[in-house]
Amino acid sequence: MRIAGRRPMTALRDAARWSDERLPPGVRSVVGLLLMVGGVLGFLPVLGFWMLPLGLALVALDIPVLRRRLLNWLERAGADREEAG
Template sequence: MWVRRRLPPGTRLPVGLLLIAGGVLGFLPILGFWMIPLGVAVAATDVQPLWRRFRAWRARSR
Protein backbone atom coordinates (compact mmCIF):
# COMPACT_ATOMS: atom_id res chain seq x y z
CA MET A 1 0.00 0.00 0.00
CA TRP A 2 1.48 3.35 -1.02
CA VAL A 3 0.29 4.98 2.21
CA ARG A 4 2.82 3.04 4.30
CA ARG A 5 5.71 4.30 2.18
CA ARG A 6 4.58 7.91 1.72
CA LEU A 7 3.10 8.93 5.08
CA PRO A 8 4.92 8.75 8.41
CA PRO A 9 3.27 6.53 11.06
CA GLY A 10 1.98 9.39 13.18
CA THR A 11 0.08 11.03 10.34
CA ARG A 12 -1.74 8.06 8.86
CA LEU A 13 -4.43 7.90 11.55
CA PRO A 14 -5.35 11.61 11.35
CA VAL A 15 -5.38 11.48 7.54
CA GLY A 16 -7.65 8.44 7.67
CA LEU A 17 -10.00 10.15 10.11
CA LEU A 18 -10.11 13.26 7.90
CA LEU A 19 -10.98 11.09 4.90
CA ILE A 20 -13.77 9.41 6.86
CA ALA A 21 -15.11 12.80 7.99
CA GLY A 22 -15.00 14.05 4.41
CA GLY A 23 -16.84 10.95 3.26
CA VAL A 24 -19.66 11.65 5.67
CA LEU A 25 -20.12 14.91 3.77
CA GLY A 26 -20.27 12.95 0.52
CA PHE A 27 -23.29 14.81 -0.78
CA LEU A 28 -21.09 17.86 -1.43
CA PRO A 29 -19.66 18.19 -4.97
CA ILE A 30 -15.93 17.69 -4.30
CA LEU A 31 -16.21 15.17 -1.50
CA GLY A 32 -17.61 11.72 -2.04
CA PHE A 33 -18.75 8.63 -0.22
CA TRP A 34 -15.71 6.87 -1.71
CA MET A 35 -13.64 8.61 0.97
CA ILE A 36 -15.12 6.49 3.79
CA PRO A 37 -13.61 3.10 2.80
CA LEU A 38 -10.36 4.80 1.79
CA GLY A 39 -10.18 6.51 5.17
CA VAL A 40 -10.82 3.24 6.98
CA ALA A 41 -8.04 1.56 5.00
CA VAL A 42 -5.56 4.36 5.71
CA ALA A 43 -6.44 4.52 9.41
CA ALA A 44 -6.24 0.73 9.74
CA THR A 45 -2.56 0.78 8.78
CA ASP A 46 -1.87 2.77 11.95
CA VAL A 47 -4.42 1.17 14.25
CA GLN A 48 -3.29 -2.45 13.81
CA PRO A 49 0.17 -1.93 15.37
CA LEU A 50 -1.46 -0.03 18.24
CA TRP A 51 -3.74 -2.99 18.95
CA ARG A 52 -0.74 -5.33 18.96
CA ARG A 53 1.07 -3.13 21.49
CA PHE A 54 -2.04 -2.89 23.63
CA ARG A 55 -2.53 -6.66 23.64
CA ALA A 56 1.14 -7.24 24.52
CA TRP A 57 0.95 -4.69 27.34
CA ARG A 58 -2.25 -6.27 28.66
CA ALA A 59 -0.71 -9.76 28.57
CA ARG A 60 2.33 -8.54 30.56
CA SER A 61 0.19 -6.84 33.19
CA ARG A 62 -1.71 -10.04 34.04
Protein backbone atom coordinates in the same frame (compact mmCIF):
# COMPACT_ATOMS: atom_id res chain seq x y z
CA MET B 1 -17.52 -0.32 -12.06
CA ARG B 2 -14.32 1.66 -12.39
CA ILE B 3 -13.06 4.72 -10.55
CA ALA B 4 -10.94 6.97 -12.74
CA GLY B 5 -10.33 4.08 -15.12
CA ARG B 6 -9.37 1.64 -12.35
CA ARG B 7 -11.24 -0.90 -10.28
CA PRO B 8 -12.04 0.23 -6.74
CA MET B 9 -10.14 -2.62 -5.05
CA THR B 10 -7.05 -1.91 -7.14
CA ALA B 11 -7.21 1.78 -6.28
CA LEU B 12 -7.68 0.99 -2.58
CA ARG B 13 -4.79 -1.49 -2.57
CA ASP B 14 -2.48 0.95 -4.36
CA ALA B 15 -3.42 3.80 -2.01
CA ALA B 16 -2.85 1.61 1.05
CA ARG B 17 0.56 0.50 -0.25
CA TRP B 18 1.58 4.06 -1.13
CA SER B 19 0.56 5.46 2.24
CA ASP B 20 2.18 2.56 4.07
CA GLU B 21 5.51 3.23 2.36
CA ARG B 22 5.54 7.03 2.34
CA LEU B 23 3.48 8.40 5.25
CA PRO B 24 4.45 8.17 8.93
CA PRO B 25 1.87 6.48 11.18
CA GLY B 26 0.60 9.65 12.87
CA VAL B 27 0.10 11.49 9.60
CA ARG B 28 -1.59 8.43 8.09
CA SER B 29 -4.16 8.39 10.93
CA VAL B 30 -4.91 12.10 10.63
CA VAL B 31 -5.33 11.85 6.85
CA GLY B 32 -7.55 8.80 7.34
CA LEU B 33 -9.76 10.64 9.83
CA LEU B 34 -10.05 13.64 7.51
CA LEU B 35 -11.02 11.35 4.64
CA MET B 36 -13.69 9.70 6.80
CA VAL B 37 -15.16 13.10 7.74
CA GLY B 38 -15.16 14.02 4.04
CA GLY B 39 -16.80 10.69 3.22
CA VAL B 40 -19.64 11.36 5.65
CA LEU B 41 -20.20 14.64 3.82
CA GLY B 42 -20.10 12.83 0.47
CA PHE B 43 -23.40 14.31 -0.65
CA LEU B 44 -21.62 17.64 -1.18
CA PRO B 45 -20.35 18.32 -4.73
CA VAL B 46 -16.59 18.41 -3.99
CA LEU B 47 -16.46 15.45 -1.63
CA GLY B 48 -17.42 11.87 -2.32
CA PHE B 49 -18.45 8.69 -0.55
CA TRP B 50 -15.27 7.03 -1.90
CA MET B 51 -13.38 8.87 0.84
CA LEU B 52 -14.92 6.79 3.65
CA PRO B 53 -13.44 3.35 2.82
CA LEU B 54 -10.08 4.89 1.96
CA GLY B 55 -10.02 6.72 5.29
CA LEU B 56 -10.92 3.53 7.14
CA ALA B 57 -8.10 1.69 5.37
CA LEU B 58 -5.54 4.36 6.29
CA VAL B 59 -6.55 4.31 9.96
CA ALA B 60 -6.53 0.49 9.95
CA LEU B 61 -2.90 0.54 8.81
CA ASP B 62 -1.94 2.07 12.18
CA ILE B 63 -3.74 -0.56 14.31
CA PRO B 64 -1.64 -3.77 14.30
CA VAL B 65 -4.53 -6.30 14.37
CA LEU B 66 -6.50 -4.43 11.71
CA ARG B 67 -3.37 -3.79 9.65
CA ARG B 68 -2.68 -7.50 9.26
CA ARG B 69 -6.31 -8.21 8.34
CA LEU B 70 -6.50 -5.32 5.88
CA LEU B 71 -3.28 -6.21 4.06
CA ASN B 72 -4.27 -9.90 3.87
CA TRP B 73 -7.73 -8.98 2.57
CA LEU B 74 -6.33 -6.63 -0.06
CA GLU B 75 -3.83 -9.23 -1.26
CA ARG B 76 -6.51 -11.95 -1.43
CA ALA B 77 -8.86 -9.64 -3.31
CA GLY B 78 -6.09 -8.75 -5.77
CA ALA B 79 -5.18 -12.40 -6.30
CA ASP B 80 -8.84 -13.32 -6.87
CA ARG B 81 -9.21 -10.59 -9.50
CA GLU B 82 -6.02 -11.67 -11.28
CA GLU B 83 -7.25 -15.27 -11.45
CA ALA B 84 -10.67 -14.21 -12.74
CA GLY B 85 -9.36 -11.71 -15.27
